[in-house]
Amino acid sequence: MSDDTPTTDRPTDRTPPAVAVVDAQSPGNVGTIARAMKNFGFEDLLLVDPPELDPDGEAYGFAGHAREDILPNAEEVSFDHLVENYHTIGCTAVTNEDDRSHIRFPYSTPADLAERLPTVEAPTALVFGRERVGLTNEELARIDEICSIPASAEYPVLNLGQAATVTLYELRTLTLEETQLPDVERVRAPEATVDRLYDQWGDLLGEINHPEEKRDKTMRMLRRVFGRADVTEREANTLLGLLRRATERPAENRSAENRSIEE
Known part of the structure; x- marks a missing residue:
């Protein structure tokens, strides 16, 4: 100028x-x-x-x-x-x-x-x-x-x-306050849902007898993975369902084995 x-x-x-x-x-x-x-x-x-x-x-x-x-x-x-x-x-x-x-x-x-x-x-x-x-x-x-x-x-x-x-x-x-693309921050799963996901992972590690000395390190790794992933609420709920089912299966198998022994 x-x-x-x-x-x-x-x-x-x-x-x-x-x-x-x-x-x-x-x-x-x-x-x-x-x-x-x-x-x-x-x-x-x-x-x-x-x-x-x-x-x-x-x-x-x-x-x-x-x-x-x-x-x-x-x-x-x-x-x-x-x-x-x-x-x-x-x-x-x-x-x-x-x-x-x-x-x-x-x-x-x-x-x-x-x-x-x-x-x-x-x-x-x-x-x-x-x-x-x-x-x-x-x-x-x-x-x-x-x-x-x-x-x-x-x-x-x-x-x-x-x-x-x-x-x-x-x-x-x-110039643009917003575009046609959705705001990815708005679709990220609520922290409470993500925390439930971590809890469910912890339950699964216990249920499959993951070595106790490795569990803290494994959970830290999982937090880093999901922290980078910015999972949506739908994704988190789907994973919760899968993890819950995976956690329940060993318990169901043990119950079936116990019934077989008793019979």
């Missing part, structure tokens, strides 16, 4: 980052990015020197439901406008290796940004460049910070639409 821009002209609320696309050549990539924004809760699309976005063309065809709001509401701006009005994060696959050059170094990963961007007291914009060459060194030199997606050293360059999708996915925690 330019230092000589009056801070009084900037919004102070922490709205989700805008997504800026610089000089995209393919309307389809713009549509793909708009769709990814819709998937992960981003709304403001800024376009610098965009291709023609025909409502009957490729961009709207690739945009999915984003054709209804994000794409038609996209704002065409200049690169100067971006750097003067936003804290800018330039996204690039190619970085410098150390601090001998600050054009592409230091850099953050998208996951790093998800942790840090909420502390930035300014409107922010994720800036993506052209399909073939990305953002130029001249453009990156005017941007506040660099972001890069970890990828194979042999081929780190992603398609423009792919790069934006991965980045927005990693930053979804800035």
Whole structure:
């Protein structure tokens, strides 16, 4: 963000980052990015020197439901406008290796940004460049910070639409309070049920004459296993039934043997 821009002209609320696309050549990539924004809760699309976005063309065809709001509401701006009005994060696959050059170094990963961007007291914009060459060194030199997606050293360059999708996915925690996926913490079995499961395991170890000197160690191992597993209530109840039946069988067999002896 330019230092000589009056801070009084900037919004102070922490709205989700805008997504800026610089000089995209393919309307389809713009549509793909708009769709990814819709998937992960981003709304403001800024376009610098965009291709023609025909409502009957490729961009709207690739945009999915984003054709209804994000794409038609996209704002065409200049690169100067971006750097003067936003804290800018330039996204690039190619970085410098150390601090001998600050054009592409230091850099953050998208996951790093998800942790840090909420502390930035300014409107922010994720800036993506052209399909073939990305953002130029001249453009990156005017941007506040660099972001890069970890990828194979042999081929780190992603398609423009792919790069934006991965980045927005990693930053979804800035925009989405919940997703379509169930909350796994809500389906974990209650601790009382899990404790009953441990008790039932203890009963089974006793019933099968598991060596007493090994029982504490075995129970610790079982607690670690179930602690990592986050069993659901249904799973825990099913296991309880199986363990209860397994515990009862030796007793039933002994009773049958005793009756046979008595007869």
